[in-house]
Amino acid sequence: MIRLEGLTRRFNGRTAVDGLTFRVREGEIFGLLGPNGAGKTTTVRMLCCLIRPSEGRAFVGGYEVGREAMKIREIVGLLPESPGLYGELSAYRNLDFYARLYGVPKQRREENIERFLKMMDLWDRRNDPVGSFSKGMQQKIAIARSMVHDPKVLFLDEPTAALAPDSAKVVRDFILELKHEKRTIFICTHNLYEAERICDRVAIINTKLITLGSPSQLQREFGSGKTEVQIKNLGSRILHAVKKVKGVLKVEVSGNKLLIQSKDPETVNPRVVEAIVKNGGKILYVTRGAHGLEEAYLKLVGKNEV
């Protein structure tokens, strides 16, 4: 659905995006991760035809970026980095204005605006001027606005950055619902927990592409393989038994939790659990230690610092 071929952008001789090549599949939630200034927003702006690539090519829905900008604008929705709404217009009017710009017929316009405002929990506030809304509420209106013309591809630049946890969940659920409608969603985010939860695949960039894969692939490949086991009756006998399990590299104790490092957790963890149970341990929880994707991200970005 989206294809980048050596996509590059320079600003005054400085390279912001350098030779990105990858594909985003139809119906996929794709995350673009990377440090501040890595070129995420610049990439999105090129794909939405707001700025031209300096080199390379890209295609969205089969149309070429730059050459077929009008066609691309018809099929994409964009939540930009800053919402840019009309403060004096009501929430409803803001959405209506955009839907009209896109030539959405009246009935469809009304249906879409109602549906998206309700999904964002802002239907009750539809007649209030957007300038009187909080930052997070404005962000949710901007997300609804990016959808009013039913785009097949949605670009969301940090959709949950300004949101409280409950609103962030509303937005995540919204994104997942759009996925079920077979839309393709491209998200820039700094929230690795969110990326881990909703993205089918992620690319980590730092001007250049560092890596690409599903969150669990990246965790397996680049994480440290830590597992946390919480045990009701943790004692020295259990600790000793776990340390002796084949493949266990290191064991740390914190309260009634063990943080176990091993080379291949999927092979070693069943043995660890068996050893704990055999020694009378009552296991409360077994979870991935630390934040898997965060660990992989920090390792990769740190290594590739420019």
Ligand SMILES: Nc1ncnc2c1ncn2[C@@H]1O[C@H](COP(=O)(O)OP(=O)(O)OP(=O)(O)O)[C@@H](O)[C@H]1O
């Ligand atoms: N219009 C512009 N003129 C000059 N330089 C620009 C322009 N837009 C972006 N840049 C530069 O391009 C680089 C990448 O910026 P970009 O906004 O794409 O990063 P980002 O990955 O979105 O960062 P953040 O996570 O902070 O949003 C930065 O060095 C930035 O200064």
Ligand SMILES: [Mg+2]
């Ligand atoms: Mg950005």
